Amino acid sequence: MNAILNPDKLGLTRRDAIVTATVAGGALAIGACSPAQVLAMGAPDADFGAFGPFVRIAPDGTVTAVSKHIEFGQGTATGLAAVVAEEMDADWDKVTIDLAPGNTKAYANTLMGIQGTGGSTAMNEAWTQMRQAGAAARAMFVQAAADTWKVAPADITVKNGVVHGPGGKSATFAELLPAAAKVAPPQKPVLKDPKDFTLIGTARVTRRDSRAKSTGAPLFTQDVHEPGMLTAVVLHSPRFGGKLKSFDAAAAKKVSGVVDVFEIPTGVAVVAQNTYAARKGREALTNVQWDDAKAEMRSSDQILAAYKTMAADPKADWTAFETKGDATTAFAGPNVQHFTYDFPYLAHAAMEPMNCVAWVDGNKCKLKFASQIPTLDQMNLAAVVGTLPGAIQIETLYAGGSFGRRGCIDSDYVVECVRIAKQVGGNKPVKLVWTREDDMTGGRYRPMAHHDVQVAVGADGYPVAWRHRVVIQSFMKGTAMGGMAKLDKLTVEGVAGSPYFKAIPVVDAQVATPTSPVTTLWWRSVGATHTAMVMEHTLDQLAMKAKIDPVAYRRALYTKAGADKHLKVLNLAAEKAGWGKPLKDGWARGVAVHESFGSVCANVAEVKRDKGGEPKVRRAISVIDCGVAVAPDQVAAQLEGGLNYGLSAGLFGQITLKDGLVRQTNFDGYRVLRMNEAPAIESYIVPSAAHPTGVGEPGTPVIIPAVANALLAGGHGATTSLPFVKS
């Protein structure tokens, strides 16, 4: 199981939260209370109405489900609404969705303790809560009908938003609404027996936002227009860690439409009447000097070389994360194999570059944007405007992708927007627009990583000892989320907890986390982006040396480890792929299996190198066990999209630095997967009645080792660095 961002467990201690709140709010006397309570301080009392924070019912009977999670493509808002509708017996075709505003008290993620979307937790953490919200609303309508008709609640049924009683009596939610709203919500609403579900798990659970997203509706931060709104762009340091020394704004201020130009901590802000003028104003800045004394001046090749040196240095600052057996003599035998892997920085490159709209008036601050972790944004902004976190108002909009980028621990672009809006002042709306170049060169990358693996192999061809060294930057350590913990679990998740280790007597796994001014962050599937490749490609190389089929090799290890879920997912993937049936014309299959965010996912890829030498994937199988699949077609959509996102990174993804300068500035340099490179994908869900687990991320990392393993099987050798296609 991957680390979940629980502030109690992962560093944001009560003490940290109190300190933050104290800093933000001045002299505050806070007694013992939870971080969520502290972080909600300053929030106005919210009146959610009779049905609570998750359900609203309009006079015409329209049911609106409030999604506590942001919708950035993963389909969560639809899934959560379906859970509410199921327990309510609402008319699903008429259910609408609102995204919850920032409100830590009402909408905290039950696994994180703060309001936020991440770690593929949405359905996992909200499943029971949404069922209860729907069931409570249903019970209120049933009670209202029972009182009106003078019958027992047990004699009442509900279907598609219509309440039915004995003798053919019936009434709609709209008709019963005034009475239902007066019924006290049940403390412990009775939930349905899952065998009585009529919506959950069916093909009827289709997205609620497809129509709006197919007609160009203004859902996104980029689309916000407000009366008197100004648009800002910022000139940032070209190097990570660089600081503005001086600049000349005279020419920029003369550009038609430019309103103001001023310094902010992250660079030079150009504020204008519209986006184009702001961009032209930025281009007109002259004599801009940066202080690079604390900047990263190295090239990414040099950083990687330093990682490799560190990996070979027993005296480096290592932290053990999996240790069993006696490693001192385990690697003395004749059959020890050595593997190394290099991973580049990756940009999230969401289609909508980062942006935000803010109003600041004194210490009052309001925002409209796609906030992924509202509580963190509120915390960070409270310190900027001098108020309490809960007093920061956030209206949540749909995001044009994120893949983790909008969940930035220090709220980088959000803070930048609010600093500009604060300087503009007067409650004037300011939209900060990052250009694609700002977004791509702006850091918060999936960290670069180097893995060094030694495996001692027994006479039967299976591992008997596993030594693992990971060198990677930590983006958690020392932050509000990571605190002072020595081990950042996100750096090693997927090596840590590997099912293979249960089948290997000796394990010695350690991590070192060098620092750099280059900023890094979680990136769809986080640690698994590299650990899945390392574990699964190593497995295939071991299997090949042992002359054992890769599927059979895994089966043996999973059986020994008692990893039943892995076994089931692997078997279904192998069956659907036609594993073992020969392929012609140079095509080869590769398999990989990886658990992340509580779900196990397997991929089989059919791969061939094309004439130019690039791997071409023509067909891919993706199988997941994610517990109850609330919206099976959306799970399939996540397997398809997640696979393509991972494949894009595996084939082409890399951010490189030369003398500290990012070389890829837009989609011309940062190549991503396109229609002609996307495989045909077949998705399968293992039937399950278990509590729902992650879906948005587990489908991403598995394709990379599946492709590497297909290339290995196809006679192209082992892959030791990504991306597959070097530019």
Place this chain on the structure above:
Amino acid sequence: MTTQLDINGKTYPVAADPDTPLLWVLRDELHLTGTKYGCGIAACGACTVHADGQPIRSCQAPVGSLAGMKITTIEGLNGAHPIQAAWVKHDVPQCGYCQSGQIMSAVALVKDKPKPTDAEIDAAMAGNICRCGAYPRIRAAIKDAAGQHASSAKVA
């Protein structure tokens, strides 16, 4: 200087400099925000509109070059195009940000080639990036709208 633009059948007098890309006039002046900014260098397709029926990247089309041409944006389809219906039927969008551009490219494709082959779909759609990776559904929806058999994702 004012440029007269014909957008979705309406005439708009546009005061912006003739070198201003159509994208920013659409979005910031006319508030036709269905057309998206994605890259600004014609590398992602999010800003695709039609000029006299041909797909163009509006981020690279100065308004001064478009006088007299008939511009159609996603709003000009009025939500009534069979491609849009197919997009909804297949639940193509994930985040949805690129979909206006995808749809405009697809509409131009099926107008030109009513029964596009896979290779024709590849050629027409390769200029439109979808970071959510909804490519299989984009392909299926185009084929469906074109009256061809299209199997959506299989779910066991």
